[in-house]
Amino acid sequence: MAKISLEDLKKIKESVQASVTLREGGYRAKVNVHMGTCGIASGARAIMSTILDEIAQRDIKDVIVTTSGCAGLCSREPMITVERIGEAPVKYVDLTPEKMREIFVEHVLGGKVVEKYALAVGSETTF
Amino acid sequence: MATKVFRSHILICAGTACVSSGSFKVRERLEKELKDRGLAEEVKVVITGCNGFCAEGPIMVVYPEGIFYGKLKPEDMPLIVEEHILKGRPVPKLFYKEPVKKEAIPRMKDIPFFGLQVLRVLRNRGLIDPESIEEYIAKDGYVAMHKALTQMTPEQIIAEIKESGLRGRGGAGFPTGEKWEEARKYNRFPKYVICNGDEGDPGAFMDRSILEADPHAVLEGMVICAKAIDSHEGYLYIRAEYPLAIKRVNLAIEQARKYGLLGKDIFGTGFDFDAYVYPGAGAFVCGESTALMFSLEGKRGMPRVKPPRSAEAGLWGMPTVLNNVETFANVPQIILNGAKWFNSLGTEKSKGTKVFSLAGAVNNIGLVEVPMGITLRSIVFDIGEGIKGGRKFKAAQLGGPSGGFVPESLLDTPVDYESLQATGAIMGSGGIVICDDSTCMVDSARFFTNFCVDESCGKCVPCRIGLKVMLQKLEDIVAGKGQEGDIEFLEDLGRHIANMSHCGLGQSAPNPVLSTIRHFREEYHEHIRDKHCRALVCTPLIRFEVIEEKCKMCGLCYKACPSNAITWEKKQPAKINKDLCTKCKSCIRACKFGAIN
Numbered sequence: 050m051a052k053i054s055l056e057d058l059k060k061i062k063e064s065v066q067a068s069v070t071l072r073e074g075g076y077r078a079k080v081n082v083h084m085g086t087c088g089i090a091s092g093a094r095a096i097m098s099t100i101l102d103e104i105a106q107r108d109i110k111d112v113i114v115t116t117s118g119c120a121g122l123c124s125r126e127p128m129i130t131v132e133r134i135g136e137a138p139v140k141y142v143d144l145t146p147e148k149m150r151e152i153f154v155e156h157v158l159g160g161k162v163v164e165k166y167a168l169a170v171g172s173e174t175t176f
Numbered sequence: 177m178a179t180k181v182f183r184s185h186i187l188i189c190a191g192t193a194c195v196s197s198g199s200f201k202v203r204e205r206l207e208k209e210l211k212d213r214g215l216a217e218e219v220k221v222v223i224t225g226c227n228g229f230c231a232e233g234p235i236m237v238v239y240p241e242g243i244f245y246g247k248l249k250p251e252d253m254p255l256i257v258e259e260h261i262l263k264g265r266p267v268p269k270l271f272y273k274e275p276v277k278k279e280a281i282p283r284m285k286d287i288p289f290f291g292l293q294v295l296r297v298l299r300n301r302g303l304i305d306p307e308s309i310e311e312y313i314a315k316d317g318y319v320a321m322h323k324a325l326t327q328m329t330p331e332q333i334i335a336e337i338k339e340s341g342l343r344g345r346g347g348a349g350f351p352t353g354e355k356w357e358e359a360r361k362y363n364r365f366p367k368y369v370i371c372n373g374d375e376g377d378p379g380a381f382m383d384r385s386i387l388e389a390d391p392h393a394v395l396e397g398m399v400i401c402a403k404a405i406d407s408h409e410g411y412l413y414i415r416a417e418y419p420l421a422i423k424r425v426n427l428a429i430e431q432a433r434k435y436g437l438l439g440k441d442i443f444g445t446g447f448d449f450d451a452y453v454y455p456g457a458g459a460f461v462c463g464e465s466t467a468l469m470f471s472l473e474g475k476r477g478m479p480r481v482k483p484p485r486s487a488e489a490g491l492w493g494m495p496t497v498l499n500n501v502e503t504f505a506n507v508p509q510i511i512l513n514g515a516k517w518f519n520s521l522g523t524e525k526s527k528g529t530k531v532f533s534l535a536g537a538v539n540n541i542g543l544v545e546v547p548m549g550i551t552l553r554s555i556v557f558d559i560g561e562g563i564k565g566g567r568k569f570k571a572a573q574l575g576g577p578s579g580g581f582v583p584e585s586l587l588d589t590p591v592d593y594e595s596l597q598a599t600g601a602i603m604g605s606g607g608i609v610i611c612d613d614s615t616c617m618v619d620s621a622r623f624f625t626n627f628c629v630d631e632s633c634g635k636c637v638p639c640r641i642g643l644k645v646m647l648q649k650l651e652d653i654v655a656g657k658g659q660e661g662d663i664e665f666l667e668d669l670g671r672h673i674a675n676m677s678h679c680g681l682g683q684s685a686p687n688p689v690l691s692t693i694r695h696f697r698e699e700y701h702e703h704i705r706d707k708h709c710r711a712l713v714c715t716p717l718i719r720f721e722v723i724e725e726k727c728k729m730c731g732l733c734y735k736a737c738p739s740n741a742i743t744w745e746k747k748q749p750a751k752i753n754k755d756l757c758t759k760c761k762s763c764i765r766a767c768k769f770g771a772i773n
Contacts, residue, residue: 065310118263
């Protein structure tokens with residue numbers, strides 16, 4: 050194997066960075082998928098997989114995904130709450146994987162609220 | 177390149193303490209649950225080195241929330257996976273509970289045990305997988321080594337270490353930079369770098385935990401030292417009773433070699449260095465530097481007279497730097513962040529942080545890293561959260577068999593090399609054993625002296641015979657055969673052993689006795705004159721009588737006695753029949769009112 054260089058160290062560091070970010074709390078946005086029984090029954094699992102797929106494909110390091118229980122509005126599940134650091138959280142309802150991809154690009158990464166899918170600004174505490 | 181993304185990381189502590197309390201079983205069950213629920217692709221389970229809070233083991237921290245679960249059982253896993261991982265509801269019943277107020281604290285950073293610590297040496301503990309070099313690199317691993325090899329001259333490295341004020345963490349506190357400078361001076365080759373991981377003090381587990389949690393940091397420190405003194409070969413002498421540490425260090429060496437971070441022409445600089453693990457020979461004395469080197473050479477581990485110091489003539493008679501695990505683990509961060517960053521913490525003569533293993537009668541047993549200069553009281557009562565079972569603090573034993581006991585009145589002593597020495601204890605490698613009021617100081621002194629008698633290598637007379645005489649005297653005292661003059665005799669003999677022994681171990685072996693006499697002289701008097709042991713430890717000095725005024729007639733002693741030696745009826749004080757009594761002390765342990773003496 051060729052001699053390792055400082056550049057190589059940096060490359061390794063970057064590729065493992067996602068783990069470190071997650072454990073240190075240095076992230077720019079949090080996507081909370083509501084996974085109560087109602088959420089799971091109406092397809093929250095597919096929403097979750099979509100988010101993880103987007104993160105993996107785009108090689109995003111600083112977006113974290115959490116889960117929470119029923120948000121109380123079972124008829125509008127699957128729901129998510131998107132929270133960018135320093136901004137008010139936004140709830141999205143009646144999601145499908147396609148809508149999810151749109152929200153991910155527009156809001157999570159782009160910072161622009163996708164009003165047509167949004168329910169309200171504000172959040173219950175997830176913990 | 178796209179790496180696999182996990183939405184949650186579950187870090188399970190796999191330090192020796194957690195492994196023995198069952199963390200591997202917890203992990204197995206967790207992985208099975210995750211798989212059964214189809215979450216294995218979303219949630220990553222990471223095995224880490226010692227998290228530090230050993231009393232709460234097995235420990236698990238769930239990220240990104242940073243929720244801390246302790247004292248886990250495999251049966252808890254379905255609940256955690258179902259509630260927390262799947263539905264996002266942390267499980268309060270498994271949170272850490274603060275011992276005094278019993279409040280549940282979910283987040284690791286809010287638990288006082290963690291909140292008051294300053295993590296430098298242990299910065300990666302419980303945070304990275306010690307078996308993955310990539311995770312270490314992600315935490316700026318090997319960048320300091322790169323800086324040292326490519327941008328610094330050996331003189332600059334030594335100057336930086338000297339300026340930092342780093343002193344040997346093995347206990348004696350010799351300035352590390354000076355040691356390296358001395359070894360650099362001699363133009364005889366090959367030179368060697370040795371890491372002393374033969375941690376032998378009872379109750380000490382700092383080095384083990386560092387090697388288990390962050391082995392690459394130690395290797396990196398060794399390479400930097402090697403560059404400074406122009407050495408190309410190093411050994412890690414690790415206690416053979418630390419199989420997990422040995423395994424992880426060996427793995428780390430293999431990984432580093434694969435990446436070209438050990439071996440020939442590191443970073444293309446033309447600098448060669450390789451390291452090897454040598455499992456310790458199993459004797460306490462092999463932690464002494466010269467004995468350790470003889471042991472490495474395949475000879476019997478016995479200290480020799482110094483000078484010449486190891487820096488001049490060490491392993492195979494060649495210039496050698498021998499430092500403790502924790503010392504090496506400090507080095508990369510000094511090189512990376514600078515001497516000023518390092519010595520911004522600490523006291524005038526003791527800089528940086530120190531890792532302690534906190535054990536004994538304290539609520540929070542574990543591994544702690546604190547800035548030099550913090551008081552012992554803060555370690556025991558803030559981080560340790562006081563004494564178990566509501567008992568009273570009696571003494572802190574520092575530095576193992578070479579150390580001493582610090583009484584309550586000196587608890588405000590700042591932790592630095594000189595202040596601790598003034599109390600009669602030593603910094604030592606960092607073992608702190610807390611004693612509550614059920615500990616007999618005379619008996620503890622006897623225990624440590626017995627340890628030293630067993631472990632004396634036998635080379636020099638004061639240690640080999642002097643300690644034996646000391647032990648006999650102590651055994652007489654705890655057996656009720658003490659006489660006037662014994663205390664003075666012990667003091668006199670202790671001073672002789674300290675002055676005339678060959679190596680550091682013999683010189684410090686009387687410390688436990690001398691420091692208990694110094695701080696708890698009245699207890700020795702009680703044993704000798706009154707034939708009384710206030711802690712009710714020394715069986716021959718216990719009368720096994722019920723104090724009628726204190727007896728609440730509850731009958732607990734009666735129920736506890738295995739030899740039916742106690743008679744008791746309701747509303748009558750208990751009585752002990754001495755003919756039947758086997759002196760097993762079950763009644764003393766059972767009595768809640770201290771009514772038996």
